[in-house]
Amino acid sequence: MNAEDPTAAFRVEARELLDQVEQALLDLSYRLDDAALIDSVFRGLHTLKGSGAMFGFDSLAAFTHHIEGAFDRVRKGRARATAELVATVLAARDHMRALVEGDAISADGEAILARLAAAVDAPAVEPAAPVRPVAPDTAATGGWQLSFRLPRQALAHGTNALALLDELRALGDCTLVAHRGAIPPLDQLAERDCHVGWAATLRGDVPRAAIDDVFLFVLDDMELSVTPLPPVGTAAGARGAAAAPDRAAPETRAPRRVARAVQGELVRVPAARLDTLMDRVGELVIAQSRLSQLAGDRHDLVLRSVAEEIERLAAELRDTMMVLRMVPVASLFGRFRRLVHDLARETGKAIALETAGESTEIDKTVSERLFDPLVHILRNACDHGLEEAGERIAVGKPATGIVRLAAYQAGGAAVITVSDDGRGIVRERVRAKAEASGLVAPGQALADAELLALIFHPGFSTAAAVTNLSGRGVGMDVVKREIERLRGTIELVSTEGAGTTITLRIPLTLAIIDGLLVRVGTGRYVIPLAAVEECLELTAEEDRRSLGRSLITLRDRLVPFLRLRELFATAAPPDPHQKIVVVATGRERVGLVVDQIIGSHQTVVKALSPFHQGIGTFSGATILGDGGVALILDVAQLVARGQQAESALGQAA
Template structure:
């Protein structure tokens, strides 16, 4: 049996917590008075600190402890969450990420960030004073509790394995000191002799006399990750010195019943498991919103699985689908009824397994969208532009492989919209627009595709400047006529940029080239729409999956091809009397709509005799439709997509290949390319 690295498990948990922390801080900037956001942000910090100490990331635990101590002033209402504070807190979050990902390296700047955090909080504090160090130990008699405060005695002994897992008792005591004035006493009654002592066992117990209003909830937070295995009691001290209440409060019941019903219980990092990729289920929540009852919380409905294991499972399912297709073909050629029954049953099971496996790979695109809020926040600050960032369609699901490869293209598109698209506040006001610009990121299902759009309300694309740059680069002849849509596609050419100067953000003409290459590699397309003075929209159209699809198998001459079934609208018979080369009249009347059609025999250069009764398969991509003329429609099948080699990357009519039941290979048609090609093919015929 193999065991995963517990440090990697912590890192993955921490990445999710840091993402939650970042989103919480960004939400808090928009709604600084929301106590739920403050509490959820504070819980994320507390969980990172506790789990960091548990897994031996002491530098992380120490830094987050100081971060948490400073940010606690916001939690207590003694300071407000200003944009300046959020900016420093985001820098602190980035520093925590460095400490976690590169624990063996020295990362400077942590003290400066904490100093800036304390100074920023002090500047917004009603008292203008932040406690920078825990209160020193002092005799209990020196602390005079106010009428609203009381005296409490806390006794605790850590679990036997606490030191092994990196728990530092001194950090726990520092947290208790931060609650209020206290005296601390070590309990040494259980320390054995030196001949039998184990340095990894925490023999010391601790007694803390604390002055505080009601510290039970705060104490519960301090020992959040240790409660189940430790001895802990919290006892109120009566007015007479030395007199203690008779009934101690045990560890599982530290908080009052009312508080326990309202306080969330942040999830501990899972035991050493695989590196994460979310299987499709409800995403694991690290912390519940205030008011969620622990007893009412449903059991975890998700688990972590290695990405490699998911890919391997998908490969196995693909091989099973191919084997099932071969068995079905053999059964159809046989007269054995039992064999046909088994083949039908296996087909049903493999189809269900395929759908389930595909569902596991599907991930809500909101997991990707949330990353860009920080990007827009930083761009807004760096460029001095006030920007509203709106996302919709976060529940739209896409194959995890697509999600991973879409991050860079969307970064380039959003940066381009913010830097080039949105005007400065002065120019917007002069044009009658609000000073605040808007960038929208949306996702929606569009048939067999997912359409992801980045839209801004800026100045729009400048056709004259794009054309001039294209002519200068030799991409377009000076007197050439070109449609607007084709002109907009020029911006995706390598090295193309209309920026007048190179900045740290743009101007070198490499970003949009990356976008185009990546989307082409995903068998997708890019639509560009713009209105001068009103803004632009870039829409990425992508297939739902790259693994297994339902396909329609057709024959053209002696070759067999697969058309993605989700792109097929209908099939009709090619009317008799249509000339083989109609030159601009390659249209069919489909219920009152003219649809151009392509004879695939001509496109592929097939020389075999044509069938007398040819069929037309109507396919769509986005808003376009085209008819594909084939010799025969063989039937539907489950298609396992195999990527073509780099030697075939220039062949745009095919998106991949699949293995048929008889072991032969059928190429998979790229319907989006054929739809675009069909329109151009008809235009060429008209011009001839």
């Protein structure tokens, strides 16, 4: 984004405003009489309308004006907030987003405005009392006498003074007089400074809050005094009253100052620049690794000292860069509130979304790539996991179904769970579908985890009827594949009648990982350290004894292992003291037989070429300190291969 492009800056601000409006609307859907939420929606719409007109988005300003007007009626108690009104304004919010991006269709807007008129014209509660209590001094039947001066930098910051005056005149019978005494001589005039003040007489039954709304975004920095006028025909006893600046209550002004102070400490940086900086840090880590290796090969204490200092600084820079790329999962979870709201309306179910651990932070790239898998999981939970209200009540459950999103950090990974309190997965259906599809033989013994794992098979579904929303299991293979591309794991636990929980375990970052460097033959490979459980020695005798079975006993449990020499077709003779690196994904473990464990390694992940991406055994590559290349093993793929080998051995036995 070009920092000097005002249109691009407006689009960024407009997206944030629309997101805030959406969250307020979703909150309002649960508390339809919440005056603070109604005001929040109105302020967001009011700001968007004014900013849109200022930056030339006339269609957006015109459309938003209708939505703002509808909410103003609700705000003043002339209409009531309903679920249908909230749903309509959410649809309007989507249309406004399209107008911001420049790809809207006018017919959509006309249909939404028709729905809006019907929703607002619904019978109101009689008498039409205001939504919020009005203090005695917030309205004046005679009007107001105003004296105000905008902040000097208002024009430079994008404020349209003429638009503010037009809004003020629209409130009632308004007379404006400009005060030009503070305008400096021409040779001292700064063209972007605002030097004019105004006096205004505003007659009519105008709430005091309406005046504040006009100046909402300059209120704390401008000069403003407001004095009530007496009703027409009465003595003007208030004419001599002192014009006290009555802008907002102190408790209201204080949060604004705090919010602005916090905003002042933030700098908006395009994501592409962070990605570029991360690439540079990765290259620095590689160069530092090479320097450390060179220093280790020489007996130069000064060189070693410098290499150690650069290693320390590079590590600190890497950690700082990682923090810069981290975002709280709240930004991800917040996007699903609208999804669940729409699914509840479409399915006719009462659904509540609960979230926990929203302060847990993950890499921004991980957050972006998690969105689609989580959307699919949530659709399954809402459409096929949760029962209808009548069915829930019949089995002693509350009518409202619960979908819960939770996150927490465990070591170098983020754990995200999606759970529901629905009907759970019926094992008989899974088995019947698997047998009908030829995935398992009739009557074949399967552990519960193996049975549930069938849901991740391509095209598998237990839904009695596939809807346009989802089919429990349809596409779960795609979800699993995407999670594994993130070097993560997915687990499913379900209790019939009580619900289902899906657990995703994802690395906190994808750019730089801690790895275990190993050697197989003459090749070197990196195993992500987060997946490593322990390392064992495989003696020549144990190696011979395990030929044909490839199983070891580890604390009274059989664990399959893969000989990477065979997998990679290594021609060099094996090391006499081979090692087994035990890795795990979720509950499944497998051993990887290597010739040598070289040690830990800070691994800068490089993407594989399109030609090599389909191999499956490797998830990336890295450059070593000596300039050589080491492939990063895809642990999820290797564990799956080990489990398949174990199943084949069990069937042969």
